[in-house]
Amino acid sequence: MRSLLRKSLWRGVTYPRRSYHASVLPSLISRSTPEFQAKSAAMDELVRDLEQKTQTARQGGGPKAAERMKSKGKLLPRERLNLVLDPGSPFLELSPLAAHDVYPGQSIPGAGIVTGIGRISGRECVIVVNDATVKGGSYYPLTVKKHLRAQEIAKENGLPCVYIVESGGAALPYQANVFPDKEHFGRIFYNMAQMSALGIPQIAVVHGMSVAGGAYVPAMADENIIVHNQGHIFLAGPPLVKAATGENVDAETLGGGMMHSTESGVTDHLARDDEHALAIAKGIVGDLGSTGKAILPPAATPEDPLYPSSDLHGIVGTDVRQPFDMRDVISRIVDGSRFREFKKEYGTTMITGFANIHGYEVGIVANNGILFSPSALKATHFIQLCSQRQIPLLFLVNVTGYMVGSKAEKGGIAKDGAKMVRAVACADVPKLTVIVGGSFGAGNYGMAGRAYSPRFLWMWPNAKVSVMGSAQLSSVMKTVSADPSQHSSLQDEIEDQSTALYSTARLWDDGIIKPTDTRDVVGLGLAIVSRGKQSDGRSSRKPTTTWDGDGKGFGVFRM
Numbered sequence: 001m002r003s004l005l006r007k008s009l010w011r012g013v014t015y016p017r018r019s020y021h022a023s024v025l026p027s028l029i030s031r032s033t034p035e036f037q038a039k040s041a042a043m044d045e046l047v048r049d050l051e052q053k054t055q056t057a058r059q060g061g062g063p064k065a066a067e068r069m070k071s072k073g074k075l076l077p078r079e080r081l082n083l084v085l086d087p088g089s090p091f092l093e094l095s096p097l098a099a100h101d102v103y104p105g106q107s108i109p110g111a112g113i114v115t116g117i118g119r120i121s122g123r124e125c126v127i128v129v130n131d132a133t134v135k136g137g138s139y140y141p142l143t144v145k146k147h148l149r150a151q152e153i154a155k156e157n158g159l160p161c162v163y164i165v166e167s168g169g170a171a172l173p174y175q176a177n178v179f180p181d182k183e184h185f186g187r188i189f190y191n192m193a194q195m196s197a198l199g200i201p202q203i204a205v206v207h208g209m210s211v212a213g214g215a216y217v218p219a220m221a222d223e224n225i226i227v228h229n230q231g232h233i234f235l236a237g238p239p240l241v242k243a244a245t246g247e248n249v250d251a252e253t254l255g256g257g258m259m260h261s262t263e264s265g266v267t268d269h270l271a272r273d274d275e276h277a278l279a280i281a282k283g284i285v286g287d288l289g290s291t292g293k294a295i296l297p298p299a300a301t302p303e304d305p306l307y308p309s310s311d312l313h314g315i316v317g318t319d320v321r322q323p324f325d326m327r328d329v330i331s332r333i334v335d336g337s338r339f340r341e342f343k344k345e346y347g348t349t350m351i352t353g354f355a356n357i358h359g360y361e362v363g364i365v366a367n368n369g370i371l372f373s374p375s376a377l378k379a380t381h382f383i384q385l386c387s388q389r390q391i392p393l394l395f396l397v398n399v400t401g402y403m404v405g406s407k408a409e410k411g412g413i414a415k416d417g418a419k420m421v422r423a424v425a426c427a428d429v430p431k432l433t434v435i436v437g438g439s440f441g442a443g444n445y446g447m448a449g450r451a452y453s454p455r456f457l458w459m460w461p462n463a464k465v466s467v468m469g470s471a472q473l474s475s476v477m478k479t480v481s482a483d484p485s486q487h488s489s490l491q492d493e494i495e496d497q498s499t500a501l502y503s504t505a506r507l508w509d510d511g512i513i514k515p516t517d518t519r520d521v522v523g524l525g526l527a528i529v530s531r532g533k534q535s536d537g538r539s540s541r542k543p544t545t546t547w548d549g550d551g552k553g554f555g556v557f558r559m
Helices: 034-057 063-071 078-083 141-157 171-178 186-195 212-220 236-245 251-255 256-264 274-286 311-317 326-330 373-389 406-410 412-428 441-448 471-479 482-495 499-507 514-533
Strands: 091-094 113-120 123-130 163-169 204-213 223-227 233-234 268-273 339-340 350-355 362-367 393-399 431-440 455-460 464-466
Touching: 063 274, 063 464, 078 113, 078 123, 078 163, 078 251, 078 274, 091 141, 091 514, 113 141, 113 274, 123 274, 123 514, 141 163, 141 514, 163 212, 163 274, 171 514, 186 204, 186 212, 186 233, 204 212, 204 256, 204 274, 223 256, 223 274, 223 431, 236 251, 251 256, 268 274, 311 326, 311 373, 311 431, 311 514, 326 393, 339 373, 350 373, 350 514, 362 373, 362 406, 362 471, 362 514, 393 455, 393 471, 406 412, 412 441, 431 441, 431 514, 464 499
Parallel strands: 123 163, 163 204, 204 223, 204 233, 223 268, 362 393, 393 431, 431 455, 431 464
Antiparallel strands: 091 113, 113 123, 339 350, 350 362
């Protein structure tokens, strides 16, 4: 599998130089202390486990399933993906550990689908690849959710969609959780229609079976390709046709590439084999012309941070109860380790300020402790500034929540916290979220958790997401239940359900990333969301992006 990241995202681009008045953040950590080394070793172990699980998931249905597929002259799903992408270009994979340990007694690696953002013929696209080595490419509930999330990203950022199709349709034993509801299988085709209407190209390449609901992927595409003697599109396969009508018909006659390309007109291009089909797809993307908006180069020259990203393991560690200074994280992510801090002396448990990442300007909102009223007001002010100036926001999350107690309540923490939540909800710019530690309670809301529609949300392998920490939960339980065994079992259950692995398996995020990859992953994210902004800094009014700059406002702040 190609590397996700490259040292330079935009080779061969001449960057304008921007005068940027920001201070270099100092590094005060000592790598030789026992605390640093213990934290680093613990994070190293988590990252190794993440890499092993990710590698296993990328093998799909395993060697036997792969061999069966190759014996039919087919490329494997990730071989198809690599072939359609421009050589040497980055690919940002989404949720590779989806469905991990979710379905009892079944292994559904990656939820049976590969999704991500990659470059085809010089243009960034959302790519959705059915993995037919996993249960024949059937759609489980989380397969549908992962497919819909990829389409959501495409629509928000105006990215063309390329569907690499080989699927038997819905997994029938799960049909009640796949078929009838608003965010189930039918929403895939609804989204295709909506995006096509918005001018976001929809392209399908049919490499194998495309049956029942799956037949509508190519049927709903703007332009599609089918592989001769390999791809098949039909609403019902030969056995069901026989049962329903008594007709005996083979798959090729019923829905093969030659029939659809010469008689039905369902397909637009007939390819000799997988390689030829993907070459046609690259040509189609290359001919899209001015449809959508190209990703813009950054406004400033990218610079490496002054300090190594490997320090992040020892700075943060794996115990979310241990404090650390988020400036030490920021200084290893941003260009030149430079950061123009906003309101530094006020609300000190919240860090806000401006920086560049891979040359792209960004406003950073980062936790440095519990959220008090001044911290929330500071964040609210800063988010409003970024929204007014059309600067994307990056949330670096390590939050236990908002302060509690009589003093905090009398001071108005409820309304001040609500101001921050309102600002996050209504900010008129793209939001990107990285959970580097804990994300608990209402702090999850104020720091652009999943419910607040960040364009992307990633987690570090040590991250935790829960209504509260397990220790606090146990304390609360003791006040409402006299059964100690219930306290312990519930605490263990909540602890398990708060992990990054549990979250990513259910697509509550867009994937777990290694701390050392944070700068590059965020840089790719900022490059993608830059489609919504003109080169002069004005927001685009094109309907293919929700970043329209129309200033809908923030509603009523309680004072």
